[in-house]
Amino acid sequence: PIAMIIDADTGIDDSLAILYAVKSPRISLETVCTVFGNIDVDQATDNTLRLLKLAGTEGSVGVVKGANKALRREFPGSKSDVHGENGIGGAVIPPSDQLPTGETAADYYVRVANDRPGELTLVLMGRMTNLALALEKDPSIATKFRSVVVMGGNVLVPGNITPVAEANFWGDPEAAQVLMETEGLPLTVVGLDVTMEALLTRNDLDELELSCREENKPAVAFLKDCFAVYFDFYGMVNKLDNACPMHDPLAVIAAVRPELVGCRTLHASISCGDSLTAGMVVTDRRVIPSVGHPVSFALEVDAPAAMEELFSVFK
């Protein structure tokens, strides 16, 4: 299995992505680092600890607390209307005795990348702040990850927080830009171009409840509980019919089944500053690009196969 670290602002779709990673035989999930975003970092950390307990990991997955604010700007505020007040749609799950390790996420990345060069796959599903801080501390770690997959941004489709920006890039544009311009970082960007294609329906969850293995019943019951808010939100805002996009789960799936996404390398940079375009991915698609750095973007997805992959770990 692929040795994986997840970096999450543990909200609703993050929770499903983490459960998938815990249950997938393709993945050996070592650590979840937390970051502000959907909620603040303390809530994200608490949600993560509770979720890992619910998933039955019994302390085998470490939790490392990360940044609570963006690299160079004030926290622009979370969108609690998307993920509910506690980030998990108001769902209540029992607390865990496990504590986060004392290290910061940035220090942790620097340490593990240097200790185990080429071994670790990193999937970022919130603001890119923790990895950006680590790269600023020790730029040599850029080439020491096996792969770095991030959920963020949009190239050909509209944004979801502003007309042009996606939440994870909008919430810390400077951090996203650090990743874009770091040479040698094995980066793949899984953004709204593909995540808005991979839809989970209410019906899917009802069916999963009936078809899942006995040991996964508590996890699926939790998912049904917290996703109710997410279906309502996407119904209202995106006019989806009892369906919602699999943003973060698709990033994890792309990390282990890269053949399910079609990628294209584009020269890209992130719009920083406070203008209307903050957090926007600007790609130079001219014949001879001269702005930005070459980055691999997922622009196509085999959505039915990705959804099948997601469900398979619960059945």
Ligand code: BDR
């Ligand atoms: C991203 O923003 C968050 O709300 C989701 O968890 C996902 O990481 C989608 O834009």
Ligand code: CA
């Ligand atoms: Ca997220």
